[in-house]
Amino acid sequence: MTTLSKLQNDFTNNIIGYSAIGIILSTCLGAVAIMTTLMHGHTLLQMLFVMITVVFCSLHNASILTVQKPQLIFKLLVASTVVNTLIIVGGMLL
Helix, strand or coil: CCCHHHHHHHHHHHHHHHHHHHCCCCCCHHHHHHHHHHHHCCCHHHHHHHHHHHHHHHHHHHHHHHCCCHHHHHHHHHHHHHHHHHHHHHHHCC
């Protein structure tokens, strides 16, 4: 069993607690990603990155609020975390 499978299994078994932590993680990472993006100006490219961040964070939060399957919520949390982390790292490199 891979690490991702173990995390997904644990997430599925404890969906209530991890949903609250996931909302906090997604929102905080999104806020940092937007901050690092807007530190370099407000051109069309930066606004595109802000839109991508908002879309991924909103998808994850909406999946929790609409009570989707735990597997979908976990995949959206992972996607949101990866995308926001890449935007943060990219914003620091620019």
